[in-house]
Amino acid sequence: MIELIGTNAGLVWHALDEKGKLSIKELKKATKIKSEKDLYAAFGWLSKEGKLGFEETEGEISVYLL
Numbered sequence: 001m002i003e004l005i006g007t008n009a010g011l012v013w014h015a016l017d018e019k020g021k022l023s024i025k026e027l028k029k030a031t032k033i034k035s036e037k038d039l040y041a042a043f044g045w046l047s048k049e050g051k052l053g054f055e056e057t058e059g060e061i062s063v064y065l066l
Helices: 002-019 024-031 036-048
Strands: 052-057 060-065
Touching: 002 024, 002 036, 002 060, 024 036, 024 060, 036 052
Parallel strands: none
Antiparallel strands: 052 060
């Protein structure tokens, strides 16, 4: 499970590095991570490392690299 979270964290980081700030929906599509729990676990990994920022606009959450 830890390996999967790390792999997904890498997918999230690369997608954000390449495309910039993305909504959660756009990020799911860009990474092809199917499960929201897997996506959120990757967010937790990257957040703990101080690499992610979050922004909510009109009820939609966007994620970006710090």
